[in-house]
Amino acid sequence: MDNNQFNNNEPNNEPNQQPSQRPVRPVNNGNGQPPRQRRGGGLWKIAVVALVSALIGGGVAYAGFSHQISNQASDTTVSSSSEPGTTQVSNVTMKNSTSMSKAFSKNKNAVVSVVNLQKQSNTDSSDPFAGLFGDDDDSKSSSSKGSLEEYGEGSGVIYANQNGKGYIVTNYHVVEGSDSLQVILSDGTKVSAKKVGTDEVSDLAVLTIDSKYVKGTATFGNSDALTPGEPVIAIGSPLGSEYATSVTQGIISAKSRTVDTTNSSGQTTGQATVIQTDAAINPGNSGGPLVNAEAQVVGINSMKLAQSNDGTTVEGMGFAIPSNEVVKIINQLVKNGKVVRPALGVRVIDLSTVDNSRIRSQLKIPDSLTEGVVIGSVDKNTPASNAGLKAYDVITALNGKAVNSVAQLHTALYNFNVGDKVTVTYYRGSSKQTASVTLSETQSQVEKNNSSSSSSSSRG
CATH class of the missing domain: 2.30.42.10 (PDZ domain)
Incomplete structure (x- = not known):
C-alpha cells in the first residue's frame, strides 16, 4: 500500500486554513450588495397588476382578520367615500406586542456584524510578468505590508460583559484567515475585536471588545428542551452590515439533525448534530443567534442547505449549532484558547x-x-x-x-x-x-x- 495516501493530518482544534466548504453549505460571508433590479417597460405593467392584486387580496384578508383584532386595537378610523381621490389611511394602533417581537427587542443590541479584514498584496495585477518567476524579496515584503481590506462579513452575539471585556461568539468560518477583525454594533459604531480562541471542528470562535462598547448581552437557553414546531427568530446581517440586525421568523423543524462537515480542503472531518429551522438564514447570518419565544439564544446560525446531492434546489433548510454545545465549546475557548479533543x-x-x-x-x-x-x-x-x-x-x-x-x-x-x-x-x-x-x-x-x-x- 502506498504510504503517501496517509500523509495528511487529522482535523484538530487549532485551524489555520481558508474558509471551509461543507456538504451542508456554511452561510459564507456576503458582500453586502443587494441584487440588482431589472429595468424595462414590462416591469411597470407587472407592478401595476401586482399592486391591484395586493389591494384586492388585502381587502379579503382584512374582512377575515378584523374580528381577531377588534379587541386589541385602539380608536380606528377607516375612511369610505365614493369620491375619487379622498381615500385615507386607516389609523390602527396595536396595543399588544408579540412574544417574538419582544424577544427581538431584548436581543437586538447584543447582535453585531463581524468584519473579516485580510492583508492584500500590493503587487501590480496589470503586470503580465508579476509572479511568473516566483516571489522575490520585494514582493514578499509588499504582501506582508499589504493594506487591510474587507474579506467578508458575518454576524455575532455578545453573551457576556466581564472584567472589562465584552465576549462575542461567532462562527469559525466567519473569522478564518483574518489578519484583523472589526465589529459593527447595532447602532453602527465600529470597534476593533480580538480573537480569544477558534475551533474549526465545531465552527465556533470567541472574540472580545472593550466593555465600554457593550450595549446589551444575550442569555443562552437549553437547546435540549426545544420542541419541533415552536417559533424561533434568526437575527443577523444578511448580505453584510448594510442589512444589520435583520430578523426572520420560523419554527424548529427538527432539534437533532446529523450533517457531515468538511475542512478547507473539502475533506470530511466528522459529523455535527444541529438544529434545523425554516427561519431564513442567508449569507452574512453566520454567527448570529437563533432565539426562542423566551428571548433566549438556543443556537448559533451556521449553515444552510441550498441543494441536495442530486441537484434539487432546497428552500427553508437552515441549521444552527445547539446552545448547549455552544456553551461547552466557548467556555473551553475562553479558558484555554482551544478545544482539547x-x-x-x-x-x-x-x-x-x-x-x-x-x-x-x-x-x-x-x-x-x-x-x-x-x-x-x-x-x-x-x-x-x-x-x-x-x-x-x-x-x-x-x-x-x-x-x-x-x-x-x-x-x-x-x-x-x-x-x-x-x-x-x-x-x-x-x-x-x-x-x-x-x-x-x-x-x-x-x-x-x-x-x-x-x-x-x-x-x-
Whole structure:
C-alpha cells in the first residue's frame, strides 16, 4: 500500500486554513450588495397588476382578520367615500406586542456584524510578468505590508460583559484567515475585536471588545428542551452590515439533525448534530443567534442547505449549532484558547477508497469486509502504539459502535474525553481482534502545519 495516501493530518482544534466548504453549505460571508433590479417597460405593467392584486387580496384578508383584532386595537378610523381621490389611511394602533417581537427587542443590541479584514498584496495585477518567476524579496515584503481590506462579513452575539471585556461568539468560518477583525454594533459604531480562541471542528470562535462598547448581552437557553414546531427568530446581517440586525421568523423543524462537515480542503472531518429551522438564514447570518419565544439564544446560525446531492434546489433548510454545545465549546475557548479533543495517534483512510488489488494483496481481510478505517501508520508513544495497533489494521468499531469511515471515527472519538479508555475493534488480516486504548490529546498544530494537504488521509 502506498504510504503517501496517509500523509495528511487529522482535523484538530487549532485551524489555520481558508474558509471551509461543507456538504451542508456554511452561510459564507456576503458582500453586502443587494441584487440588482431589472429595468424595462414590462416591469411597470407587472407592478401595476401586482399592486391591484395586493389591494384586492388585502381587502379579503382584512374582512377575515378584523374580528381577531377588534379587541386589541385602539380608536380606528377607516375612511369610505365614493369620491375619487379622498381615500385615507386607516389609523390602527396595536396595543399588544408579540412574544417574538419582544424577544427581538431584548436581543437586538447584543447582535453585531463581524468584519473579516485580510492583508492584500500590493503587487501590480496589470503586470503580465508579476509572479511568473516566483516571489522575490520585494514582493514578499509588499504582501506582508499589504493594506487591510474587507474579506467578508458575518454576524455575532455578545453573551457576556466581564472584567472589562465584552465576549462575542461567532462562527469559525466567519473569522478564518483574518489578519484583523472589526465589529459593527447595532447602532453602527465600529470597534476593533480580538480573537480569544477558534475551533474549526465545531465552527465556533470567541472574540472580545472593550466593555465600554457593550450595549446589551444575550442569555443562552437549553437547546435540549426545544420542541419541533415552536417559533424561533434568526437575527443577523444578511448580505453584510448594510442589512444589520435583520430578523426572520420560523419554527424548529427538527432539534437533532446529523450533517457531515468538511475542512478547507473539502475533506470530511466528522459529523455535527444541529438544529434545523425554516427561519431564513442567508449569507452574512453566520454567527448570529437563533432565539426562542423566551428571548433566549438556543443556537448559533451556521449553515444552510441550498441543494441536495442530486441537484434539487432546497428552500427553508437552515441549521444552527445547539446552545448547549455552544456553551461547552466557548467556555473551553475562553479558558484555554482551544478545544482539547482525544485521539488515537494514527493516520487513517477510508477502506472504501483503497484500491481493491491492494486490499486483497496487503490487507488480506475477509471478502465480506467492505467498510472501516485503514491505519496507514502509527505514531510513536501514542495510545495506538501503546495498545499494539499497527499499520494496515482495519478499525471497524469503537466501544462496540460501528465505525465505517474516517468521519465516523472522528465523531466517535469526540464523544470521549482525554484519558478515557475505549475498546477498539479491528481486523489484522483475517483475524478480528480488540484492544483497550487510553485516549490522549490531539496532535499539535505544528505537526499539522508540517504535513501535506493534498492527500485524502486523515489523523485519528
